[in-house]
């Protein structure tokens with residue numbers, strides 16, 4: 434329908450495998466369960482699925498601690514189950530992206546077990562080992578993203594190893610050519626099996642400044658803010674050598690054709706945009722853009738943010754947007770259910786590739802997890818300071834049967850308490866449901882190239898209203914979003930294609946209403 438590659442015109446749906454569908458009655462989702470629920474994904478109208486990590490893992494960080502990059506965690510299935518899922522995904526014309534976790538492995542990975550066995554291990558240099566600092570303490574002041582020093586002491590060898598996240602997640606040393614080659618082989622392994630690309634976990638972290646200098650203090654930090662933000666991660670992230678590695682990953686992906694790399698990168702616009710690389714030496718296709726999650730939900734703030742982001746993109750850089758993930762509070766809990774409908778319209782009509790997070794299509798909210806059921810290591814380490822990621826990782830409610838059709842037993846995390854009424858089956862037959870809205874929005878993107886790939890221009894609008902135009906040749910689609918719960922004036926006239934409220938339209942924007950016109 435246009436000459437854009439699928440990852441520009443299409444949409445991505447994130448599945449958190451532990452919480453999508455259990456098929457074997459252990460209370461944890463699995464690959465066969467995902468395969469069973471592909472009808473839902475296909476009916477939604479997305480183009481690609483991104484699976485959070487499915488590799489063998491002790492689950493200290495729920496799969497972001499990988500013990501074998503080329504296998505499948507037994508709780509999720511095996512390589513045969515993976516091949517079946519991939520074939521089923523492809524048979525529906527969908528793409529499948531895996532989550533590549535290159536910054537760190539599990540401390541149970543055979544590479545680390547070997548590396549830790551002694552200073553003369555051939556794999557010693559595959560991780561980042563250093564002698565104690567002058568005072569006998571850690572080699573520098575770096576802080577783990579989950580709190581505490583980023584260094585763990587190993588008494589047997591008298592050295593520390595670096596871990597940007599949990600101590601069960603030792604950082605790999607990408608300056609070591611053998612490690613680098615082994616990790617690129619991992620990408621080849623999955624590309625050869627037919628995966629369509631990777632979301633790359635904390636890509637901006639993978640190389641550290643030579644000499645590992647102390648990070649500077651963050652003048653804006655105060656108690657109550659996550660401990661990692663006490664320092665500016667100047668020397669531990671965003672090094673030039675990491676960009677070079679990203680370019681190498683891209684060259685590998687391009688040698689297969691049609692594959693996509695989405696880099697998880699948190700940086701200000703100017704430095705974020707550098708992760709696209711140059712036309713001659715591209716890096717990732719899509720440096721993940723989290724700004725709809727990070728910014729206040731207010732028309733003036735979002736307008737300025739969108740303008741600044743668009744302006745920061747290089748001419749060849751394709752934008753992307755996301756409003757939820759397994760790391761962030763649920764959008765419906767953050768801004769309320771009425772505005773979550775407006776957010777869905779925004780996500781699916783901005784210029785760029787949207788990523789949807791499982792469950793947001795049902796407007797799932799958040800529930801406090803009883804203390805004895807908290808599983809998120811970030812929350813357990815810094816109670817009340819982290820966002821409590823369990824709360825956005827609860828199981829998908831499919832129907833009103835026991836355990837919401839997710840499992841035959843009590844799930845690993847509690848269901849959201851409104852599951853008997855808020856579930857896929859209930860919403861499927863309700864034209865006013867969040868699910869129906871998502872399906873209509875996704876169908877509209879397919880029907881209108883202006884929405885999928887058209888140019889973008891902000892329009893003037895009253896306070897509290899965000900308005901913009903998408904244009905593809907002569908085809909023009911306009912969007913007006915009322916981010917308030919008062920009636921506001923319509924910024925333009927046009928024939929309504931879709932409202933976030935009921936079908937009726939008026940010449941004003943009703944409270945919490947978003948409208949698409951042409």
Ligand code: TEU
Nearest residue numbers: 494497578598634635759760761819820
């Ligand atoms: O998250 C990277 C990251 O920066 C997190 O610290 C994030 O900011 C935090 O979870 C928000 O509360 C990725 C994964 O998405 C996350 O699930 C992993 O725990 C982390 O990497 C380590 O692999």
